[in-house]
Amino acid sequence: MxxxxxxxxxxxxxxxxxxxxxxxxxxxxxxxxxxxxxxxxxxxxxxxETKVDLLNQLFIELKAGMAAAALKRFPDESELRKQVFHVWSNWMDWGTSNPEKRSALAQLSVSEEITPATRLAAHKTSAGLTDLMERIRANGSLRAVPMSFVGAIMNSLAETTMDIMINDPANAKKHCKVGFETFWRAIS
Amino acid sequence: MxxxxxxxxxxxxxxxxxxxxxxxxxxxxxxxxxxxxxxxxxxxxxxxETKVDLLNQLFIELKAGMAAAALKRFPDESELRKQVFHVWSNWMDWGTSNPEKRSALAQLSVSEEITPATRLAAHKTSAGLTDLMERIRANGSLRAVPMSFVGAIMNSLAETTMDIMINDPANAKKHCKVGFETFWRAIS
Amino acid sequence: MxxxxxxxxxxxxxxxxxxxxxxxxxxxxxxxxxxxxxxxxxxxxxxxETKVDLLNQLFIELKAGMAAAALKRFPDESELRKQVFHVWSNWMDWGTSNPEKRSALAQLSVSEEITPATRLAAHKTSAGLTDLMERIRANGSLRAVPMSFVGAIMNSLAETTMDIMINDPANAKKHCKVGFETFWRAIS
Amino acid sequence: MxxxxxxxxxxxxxxxxxxxxxxxxxxxxxxxxxxxxxxxxxxxxxxxETKVDLLNQLFIELKAGMAAAALKRFPDESELRKQVFHVWSNWMDWGTSNPEKRSALAQLSVSEEITPATRLAAHKTSAGLTDLMERIRANGSLRAVPMSFVGAIMNSLAETTMDIMINDPANAKKHCKVGFETFWRAIS
DNA sequence: AATGAATGAGAATTCATTCAT
DNA sequence: TATGAATGAATTCTCATTCAT
Structure with a gap:
């Protein structure tokens, strides 16, 4: 229905x-x-139905929006590093031009109101990202750790990078690159 | 009296x-x-005086406790990498054996109830960690980014590593090491 | 809707x-x-909105009700003394038949919760009474004192008269008259 | 004891x-x-014993203090009008030089915390004043009304007069006299 | 007797949710 | 379906009074 x-x-x-x-x-x-x-x-x-319901749906919506933005014009043919950088750049763009969505999403992410089922559903909306991370993991020295590790690292580095970009917009592009390099080193 | x-x-x-x-x-x-x-x-x-006051004091207390644990038996004479690993290990110990404090601290960290003044005060209780991170930054490829970047990365990798350790206690020691390597690579 | x-x-x-x-x-x-x-x-x-708000609105409502009662069927053409006695009688009627309103109004009048703005607003609802008192003052030996003096005297004598009327209902009419004479003497 | x-x-x-x-x-x-x-x-x-107890005792104390002040150097030999004016002047002095006591007393007077027993006790501390009022009443046109009427009138006129004196200290003496004349007219 | 921490019954609001219109 | 008034449980904080020291 x-x-x-x-x-x-x-x-x-x-x-x-x-x-x-x-x-x-x-x-x-x-x-x-x-x-x-x-x-x-x-x-x-x-x-x-309830406020909690609203919050949970909002979480899914925001996460899906973010994932869609990150995967826009995904270069299927490129090599891994290029692909990851493409996603990374898209993510930075989304975050810096949607500060409200980013802030709300951050708050929802740590809220106890968001159920495990919701987190799972949100995860599924970004299957493309998951695939990418899986390939990242398989590629480097993180073969032994759970997938979530890669996601958590990427998320954290991305968030911090966006903060820096917003604080110093003049050098945004440079910060974007440095952030990516750091991430790439970590997961290599 | x-x-x-x-x-x-x-x-x-x-x-x-x-x-x-x-x-x-x-x-x-x-x-x-x-x-x-x-x-x-x-x-x-x-x-x-108020609930907010309680929350703020708790935040300081928890952060100070964590920092103290992390700096326990700090090897002043060792080389940087050894020192960082020492702190890292202590941190993992604290987090895995004080899951409640860790959880409460995580929630407080993102709360809007915690004032900037409190964050500053809490920061000061962990001066030793700040020094260490400053040296980490000066050392590697992160010279150009703000100090908070290093802290954010370390925190995120640490949190994620602890999660993995708790989920798979049998291999805790190994996960601890992998987490550290990842971090070291990132900031190198 | x-x-x-x-x-x-x-x-x-x-x-x-x-x-x-x-x-x-x-x-x-x-x-x-x-x-x-x-x-x-x-x-x-x-x-x-708040309890204080409720109290302030109640004050205005009660005062306005009292003033309206006092001015009912005001004899515009009569001489001053007749007019004042008319108002005085109406007032006594209102007070003796609305003891609860009178009591509440008395309490509100001396409360610090009632704001100056409210007092002013309440005052404005009884413009007719104010006019009358102004004419009373201009008429007698109280020309030199502030208007509030006349109001305070009238209020006090009225309150006391009502108490007596309530305590001794059989002679209510007589007490009403004696009270008025006393007032009239005072302000003459 | x-x-x-x-x-x-x-x-x-x-x-x-x-x-x-x-x-x-x-x-x-x-x-x-x-x-x-x-x-x-x-x-x-x-x-x-209780806060209410404190309030009640304070009421008695203040009222007694006021009465004592009013009766200071009472001219036993003078005629009634002189005596009343003496008391009236003393009262004005007390009120204008003890504004805090006066304010507290006013608030206590209208409080429901003050018990009838307390009011009676306070009344007894000012027997001298009561006597005087009794003589005032017997003297004029108020023979028919209860004693409390005279007290209430005097109190009200006195309070209002003190307000005027405080607001316009330069003419305090004149206001004191006008207030008295008004009272005297009322009770004559 | 003096102290001030401990107690716990309120008190004024707030707010998610329901329901009459 | 839309509206916004109605509901009442829940929440933070206050304060008279008691009581351990």
């Missing part, structure tokens, strides 16, 4: 939640999110 | 908060923390 | 507050007021 | 309470009063 009701409104709520979470945190009232979305507080609950 | 405010009780509250935060998150009611500490809810506020 | 915020409910809360204040004073819990009004404690706050 | 403990400390608490009530109202915490008095919060309760 496809989603009922207006898909537009659903998106509006999700967007509003993103913005509100940035300034107020995850404990932001649903009423505030509804107002930001231009609907009544009651309506919010016709689109999301 | 009446009962003196007991340092024991302060610690009991902090310990209780640590335990409660692990299971209930930072939004755990102060009443729950008080009960866990074996005191009345009112008493909590004779030791900590 | 959902249930509209009902004016009835607002009045019910104000009435309930009046009753509760008489027996419990201004420190009466909002929960008690809500229960007396037949609504949930949460609902009280959809009609009044 | 005479009062135990230090009479000095008792007075210190009462004085402190007076000061604190002026700025914080009757809901001022006992802890604040204790600190202002330079003692521990616990000690306060060795001098006064």
């Amino acid at each position: 496809a989603r009922p009701k207006s898909e537009d409104k659903r998106s509006a709520i999700l967007d509003a939640a993103t913005r509100v979470i940035v300034t107020q945190g995850l404990s932001a009232p649903t009423a505030t999110i509804a107002k930001e979305a231009g609907i009544s507080n009651g309506s919010l609950f016709t689109y999301f | 009446a009962r003196p405010k007991s340092e024991d009780k302060r610690s009991a509250i902090l310990d209780a908060a640590t335990r409660v935060i692990v299971t209930q998150g930072l939004s755990a009611p102060t009443a729950t923390i008080a009960k866990e500490a074996g005191i009345s809810n009112g008493s909590l506020f004779t030791y900590f | 959902a249930r509209p915020k009902s004016e009835d409910k607002r009045s019910a809360i104000l009435d309930a507050a009046t009753r509760v204040i008489v027996t419990q004073g201004l420190s009466a819990p909002t929960a008690t007021i809500a229960k007396e009004a037949g609504i949930s404690n949460g609902s009280l706050f959809t009609y009044f | 005479a009062r135990p403990k230090s009479e000095d400390k008792r007075s210190a608490i009462l004085d402190a309470a007076t000061r604190v009530i002026v700025t914080q109202g009757l809901s001022a915490p006992t802890a604040t009063i204790a600190k202002e008095a330079g003692i521990s919060n616990g000690s306060l309760f060795t001098y006064f």
Whole structure:
């Protein structure tokens, strides 16, 4: 059964939640999110059963959006390092031009409200990335450790790199490269 | 001169908060923390002015404890790599044998309740670690990036390594080493 | 368009507050007021932002009600003394037949919760009374003192007269007259 | 059984309470009063069983002080009007030079915490004033009304007069006289 | 007697969720 | 389906009073 009701409104709520979470945190009232979305507080609950539900769907949405951005124009034919750098650059672009989504996603990632099932679902939306990481792991000295290790490292280095890029935009491109080199060294 | 405010009780509250935060998150009611500490809810506020105050002090306490553990028996005379590995190992020990403190600290680290002043104070309690990271940075290919980059990388790799160690205790020692190698490669 | 915020409910809360204040004073819990009004404690706050707000609005409402009662059927054509006696009688009627409102108003009048802005607003609702007092002052030996003096005297004599009337209802009419004569003498 | 403990400390608490009530109202915490008095919060309760008890005793003390001041150097031989003016002047002096006591007393007078028994006791401390008022009443046109009427009128006019005197100190003496004349007219 | 920590019953709000319109 | 008022459990913090020292 496809989603009922207006898909537009659903998106509006999700967007509003993103913005509100940035300034107020995850404990932001649903009423505030509804107002930001231009609907009544009651309506919010016709689109999301509970606040926790809203948060979980937002997590998936954001993660999927990020993965899609990272995989845009993926160079299937290139060698691994080139492919990874392509993804890395896309990621940096997404993060620096969507600071609100990035911030909300970071908060959701560490929240206990996000269920394991949600994390799994979000993971699945970025199958392309997972494949890539699997190949990265198989390639270097990390053959022995779990896949999540590679993901965690990449995520952490990416986050930190984006922070630096935002703080010093003039040298953004350089920082992007340095971050990548660091990552590549780590996983080699 | 009446009962003196007991340092024991302060610690009991902090310990209780640590335990409660692990299971209930930072939004755990102060009443729950008080009960866990074996005191009345009112008493909590004779030791900590507000809940936010309690959280901030806990953050400092935990961070200081972690840093102290990491720096235990620091080999002043050794070469850099040995020193870093020593700290790394200590850190892994602390994290794997104090999972609750580690979890609470992780949650506090990303909380907006923790003020910049607190973060600074906590940072100062681990001056030894800062020095070490400064030397790490000066040493390798990260000369150009801010110090926080090194810290963020180390923290992320450490966290992930600890997760792996806990999930696969039989090979803990090996995972500890692999994690370190990865880190060393990254910052070299 | 959902249930509209009902004016009835607002009045019910104000009435309930009046009753509760008489027996419990201004420190009466909002929960008690809500229960007396037949609504949930949460609902009280959809009609009044804070307890202080409720108190301030109640003050205005009561004062306005009293002034309206005092000015009912005002004899514009009569001479001053007749007019004042008319108002005085109306006031006595209002006070003796609305003992709860009178008691609550007395308590609110001396409360520090009532802001100067509220006092001003309440004052404006009784412009007719102010005019009258101004004419009283201009008329007699009180030309030299501030207007508030006349108001304070009238209020005090009125309050005391009402007490006597209530204590000795058989002679209420006589007491009403004696009170008025006393006032008239004072301001002559 | 005479009062135990230090009479000095008792007075210190009462004085402190007076000061604190002026700025914080009757809901001022006992802890604040204790600190202002330079003692521990616990000690306060060795001098006064409960907060209500403290308030009631303070009321009596203040009222007695006021009455004593009003009756100072009472001219037994003079005619009634002279005597009343003497008392009136003393009262104005007391009120204008003890604004804190006056304010605290005013607040206590309308508080529900003050019991009827206390009011009676306070009344008895000012027997001299009561006598005077009784003679005032017998003398004029108020023969028919209860004694309390005279007291209430006098109190109200006195309070208002003091306000005016404080607001316009340059003409204090004149205001004092006008206030008295008004009172005298009222009760004549 | 003096101290001040300990207690725990409130008190005013807040807010996710429900439901009448 | 949309609205926003209604609900009431839950939360932080206060404070009179007690009690160990």
